Amino acid sequence: MKVYKFGGASVKSAQGVQNLKEIVGKETDNLVVVVSAMGKTTNMLEAVVGSYFNRKPDLAQNLQTVKDFHYQIVDALFEKKENIYVSLAEIFSELKSILEQKPSLSYDFEYDRIVSFGEILSTKIVSEYLNFTGLKNNFIDIRTCLKSDDNYREGNINFALSEQFVRENMNFSDTKLYITQGFIAGTITNQTTTLGREGSDYTAALLASMLDAESVTIWKDVPGVMNADPKLYTDVKIIPRLSYKEAIELSYCGASVIHPKTVKPLKNKKIPLLVRSFVEPEKTGSIINEFTEKVDMPPIYINKANQVLLTLTPRDFSFIAEEKLSSIFSLLASYKVKVSLIQTSAISFSLCIDYNLATFNKMISELQDDYEVLYNTDVELITVRHYTKEIMDKLIGEKTVFVEQRSRLTVRFVVPA
Numbered sequence: 001m002k003v004y005k006f007g008g009a010s011v012k013s014a015q016g017v018q019n020l021k022e023i024v025g026k027e028t029d030n031l032v033v034v035v036s037a038m039g040k041t042t043n044m045l046e047a048v049v050g051s052y053f054n055r056k057p058d059l060a061q062n063l064q065t066v067k068d069f070h071y072q073i074v075d076a077l078f079e080k081k082e083n084i085y086v087s088l089a090e091i092f093s094e095l096k097s098i099l100e101q102k103p104s105l106s107y108d109f110e111y112d113r114i115v116s117f118g119e120i121l122s123t124k125i126v127s128e129y130l131n132f133t134g135l136k137n138n139f140i141d142i143r144t145c146l147k148s149d150d151n152y153r154e155g156n157i158n159f160a161l162s163e164q165f166v167r168e169n170m171n172f173s174d175t176k177l178y179i180t181q182g183f184i185a186g187t188i189t190n191q192t193t194t195l196g197r198e199g200s201d202y203t204a205a206l207l208a209s210m211l212d213a214e215s216v217t218i219w220k221d222v223p224g225v226m227n228a229d230p231k232l233y234t235d236v237k238i239i240p241r242l243s244y245k246e247a248i249e250l251s252y253c254g255a256s257v258i259h260p261k262t263v264k265p266l267k268n269k270k271i272p273l274l275v276r277s278f279v280e281p282e283k284t285g286s287i288i289n290e291f292t293e294k295v296d297m298p299p300i301y302i303n304k305a306n307q308v309l310l311t312l313t314p315r316d317f318s319f320i321a322e323e324k325l326s327s328i329f330s331l332l333a334s335y336k337v338k339v340s341l342i343q344t345s346a347i348s349f350s351l352c353i354d355y356n357l358a359t360f361n362k363m364i365s366e367l368q369d370d371y372e373v374l375y376n377t378d379v380e381l382i383t384v385r386h387y388t389k390e391i392m393d394k395l396i397g398e399k400t401v402f403v404e405q406r407s408r409l410t411v412r413f414v415v416p417a
């Protein structure tokens with residue numbers, strides 16, 4: 001069997017769903033299809049969560065945006081009498097009944113149970129559309145199979161328990177095709193969790209590993225793994241073959257082509273990961289696999305925007321010892337902050353983190369209890385893998401560099417955005 005994953009961009013319109021059907025229809029093997037929320041639905045639902053949790057008057061409007069977006073796609077795909085309209089009405093009425101209750105005190109809990117509707121909507125639409133056009137499939141609510149702890153917004157999967165349910169529920173005894181959600185999971189008490197933004201790739205990898213898939217294909221709007229973002233660089237090319245290690249390094253450095261957690265479950269079982277274009281599905285794209293022979297790599301550029309450079313100096317002028325570092329990291333973890341780069345000196349500690357407008361000030365004021373905090377919120381982290389001296393000179397030129405780190409294969413610069 002194989003696993004296919006379709007991200008939000010691939011199903012952002014009725015044509016996108018039709019295109020998915022074309023691609024899925026060509027596969028002759030048993031298949032699990034993992035689908036993300038359509039287009040920018042997750043962002044729209046984040047706005048709904050914000051209005052709901054903070055009791056803002058734009059709640060109804062924000063909800064309406066989500067509805068309109070989905071109905072416009074469904075209207076273009078189906079006849080009015082189709083069952084999908086009943087399904088959608090049920091899903092929206094369930095969402096509405098949540099939004100009519102008073103929110104609990106946990107933002108993360110509310111976030112997960114609301115934002116997950118994006119994936120439920122997209123998979124319902126895709127599954128019913130495939131059935132409607134003759135591609136018979138079974139819809140699976142993945143929350144009954146993938147079991148996580150209750151670390152809302154960053155659920156940790158209980159692998160053994162999930163594997164058991166996934167194998168039971170996706171055994172292909174009565175279908176060749178399952179349609180299910182990426183990004184979401186369920187706790188043992190049946191609460192909804194999510195696995196971190198852009199987490200659908202990770203879902204696909206988990207399912208592939210649990211079902212011993214032959215391969216996972218991520219269908220994207222780019223022709224494969226590229227050596228730089230075509231929006232930022234000219235002369236960009238596809239990297240046809242990458243090792244798992246290279247792929248982990250790239251995703252850790254901020255290459256958005258695959259989610260950082262995706263590679264590990266695949267590597268453990270040596271399942272190849274294919275990155276292909278849903279726009280040009282006839283092309284082979286990139287393959288990530290275990291290669292014993294050396295694979296030649298072009299220089300790879302990764303620009304990570306929206307970063308903050310923080311420098312912390314203990315107020316008591318004590319050295320940055322291990323205990324200090326571990327307390328800093330637990331504070332960052334409590335804010336679910338992702339650290340992209342660290343640098344220590346005798347009395348100060350610098351780190352580059354993702355900027356989160358919603359929690360930044362609160363986090364800084366907590367840090368200020370113990371540290372002098374300097375920060376620059378307008379920086380970018382540039383990583384070059386397989387760099388050369390010429391590349392570095394050309395890239396940086398006259399630019400101010402706040403931090404530079406270099407190893408044999410990788411150079412990283414924190415520069416003004």
Ligand code: ASP
Binds near residue numbers: 036118182183200
């Ligand atoms: N829909 C989720 C997001 O936009 C998960 C995903 O797309 O992978 O973050």
Ligand code: MG
Binds near residue numbers: 008
């Ligand atoms: Mg997405």
